[in-house]
Amino acid sequence: MCFQLAEEERMVQKTARDFARKDIAAVADEANRDGVFREEIYRKLAELGFMGMTMPEEYGGVGFSNLSLTLTLEEISRVCPSTAIAVSVHNSLANYILYKWGSDSLKEKYLPRMTSGEAIGAYALTEPNAGSDVAAISMSAVKDGDDYVLNGSKIFISTGDKAGVIIVIARTNPTGRSRALTAFVVEPDFPGFSIGRVEHKMGMKASTTVELVFQDCRVPASNVIGEEGQGIQIALGSLDGGRIGIAAQSLGIAQTALDETVLFSRERVQFGKRIADFQATRWKIADMGTNLEAARLLVYRAARLRDSGHLCTKEASMAKLFASRIANEAVYDAMQIHGGVGYTEEFKIERFFRDARVLEIYEGTSEIQRIVISKKILEEYEQMYPA
Numbered sequence: 001m002c003f004q005l006a007e008e009e010r011m012v013q014k015t016a017r018d019f020a021r022k023d024i025a026a027v028a029d030e031a032n033r034d035g036v037f038r039e040e041i042y043r044k045l046a047e048l049g050f051m052g053m054t055m056p057e058e059y060g061g062v063g064f065s066n067l068s069l070t071l072t073l074e075e076i077s078r079v080c081p082s083t084a085i086a087v088s089v090h091n092s093l094a095n096y097i098l099y100k101w102g103s104d105s106l107k108e109k110y111l112p113r114m115t116s117g118e119a120i121g122a123y124a125l126t127e128p129n130a131g132s133d134v135a136a137i138s139m140s141a142v143k144d145g146d147d148y149v150l151n152g153s154k155i156f157i158s159t160g161d162k163a164g165v166i167i168v169i170a171r172t173n174p175t176g177r178s179r180a181l182t183a184f185v186v187e188p189d190f191p192g193f194s195i196g197r198v199e200h201k202m203g204m205k206a207s208t209t210v211e212l213v214f215q216d217c218r219v220p221a222s223n224v225i226g227e228e229g230q231g232i233q234i235a236l237g238s239l240d241g242g243r244i245g246i247a248a249q250s251l252g253i254a255q256t257a258l259d260e261t262v263l264f265s266r267e268r269v270q271f272g273k274r275i276a277d278f279q280a281t282r283w284k285i286a287d288m289g290t291n292l293e294a295a296r297l298l299v300y301r302a303a304r305l306r307d308s309g310h311l312c313t314k315e316a317s318m319a320k321l322f323a324s325r326i327a328n329e330a331v332y333d334a335m336q337i338h339g340g341v342g343y344t345e346e347f348k349i350e351r352f353f354r355d356a357r358v359l360e361i362y363e364g365t366s367e368i369q370r371i372v373i374s375k376k377i378l379e380e381y382e383q384m385y386p387a
């Protein structure tokens with residue numbers, strides 16, 4: 001890997017790798033089989049600084065780079081992609097939104113709890129009628145005295161039932177699209193908040209995915225993040241980091257697919273030869289390795305751009321689009337090379353095959369990434385060659 005990592009980033013990568021291989025690996029199979037979210041893992045991750053990765057020390061964070069966060073998510077995902085979901089949402093979305101747009105009092109109140117691991121952060125955007133089309137959000141937030149009253153529901157919310165801090169985007173103006181949304185911090189014990197349907201998913205089973213129900217849920221007006229009407233800006237402005245997080249998760253899955261393929265194909269003998277010696281196997285290994293390195297360059301570049309303070313919307317979308325695709329190709333080929341045993345729970349690739357599918361769906365589907373990328377490319381050409 002030719003990408004130059006700083007000393008600190010190499011250190012973070014090693015710490016995450018060691019923790020994932022020892023502590024997460026010890027519980028990953030069972031947690032994914034039984035669909036159990038292991039809260040103790042997140043407490044340990046917090047002790048290592050991984051729940052406040054890019055936050056400054058004054059709020060209990062460790063002030064690492066976005067690339068360090070990327071490396072951490074990649075290492076965790078090599079062992080348990082489900083575990084990486086909460087780490088990504090918590091750091092890239094919840095912590096980031098509060099830090100970038102929250103008032104000083106919101107930061108002081110919530111960030112130390114979050115960086116210490118006392119409160120896991122969740123991010124609630126999606127609704128039954130507003131998935132890709134964020135501006136169609138209908139959950140209402142009506143000002144009433146010193147509170148806002150929230151009514152409606154959010155679906156598919158990762159860790160929504162485990163979170164102590166939930167960033168919720170709701171509609172403060174019944175008409176209009178982009179300027180009508182506002183971001184709030186909601187705590188699970190606010191009156192009128194409850195957990196609804198719990199999803200039973202194909203993969204990522206050690207991460208919970210739930211519906212959040214708001215029935216006359218009272219949220220103090222002081223819990224508005226940024227300004228009223230700034231919700232869409234906050235929701236979309238945080239997605240670059242979220243998408244780099246999912247791209248990092250994709251790298252971890254693709255790396256494990258390659259590792260398992262190489263190890264298995266060296267052991268398995270058919271027709272008197274290791275299957276690693278068949279050209280059909282080698283071509284798959286070559287493509288997996290090449291795609292993985294190409295994806296890694298895209299993902300690390302996007303994280304580096306974000307660290308340098310540059311807008312990285314196109315690069316983050318490219319990284320997510322490409323890395324999530326090659327991760328799915330890698331698990332598909334890895335299962336093929338494993339033959340029948342790859343389809344059983346005895347082999348790790350069965351779990352990774354199921355986990356990989358959602359990479360192309362959440363944090364913006366691949367179609368939405370293509371819309372973002374093509375829009376940016378067309379804008380660049382408009383600037384270079386005005387009509």
Ligand SMILES: Cc1cc2nc3c(=O)[nH]c(=O)nc-3n(C[C@H](O)[C@H](O)[C@H](O)COP(=O)(O)OP(=O)(O)OC[C@H]3O[C@@H](n4cnc5c(N)ncnc54)[C@H](O)[C@@H]3O)c2cc1C
Binds near residue numbers: 130156358364367368
């Ligand atoms: C396991 C899991 C965890 C999740 N976690 C969270 C979370 O923590 N917080 C949260 O807010 N959400 C979360 N989501 C929701 C997720 O982000 C959405 O599912 C995703 O954005 C897609 O929205 P949708 O499911 O409504 O699909 P839709 O938007 O209905 O899309 C359906 C299909 O139509 C395509 N499509 C839509 N619009 C266009 C267009 N303009 N052009 C071309 N094709 C288009 C899509 O690409 C897709 O193929 C999670 C989802 C899952 C499955």
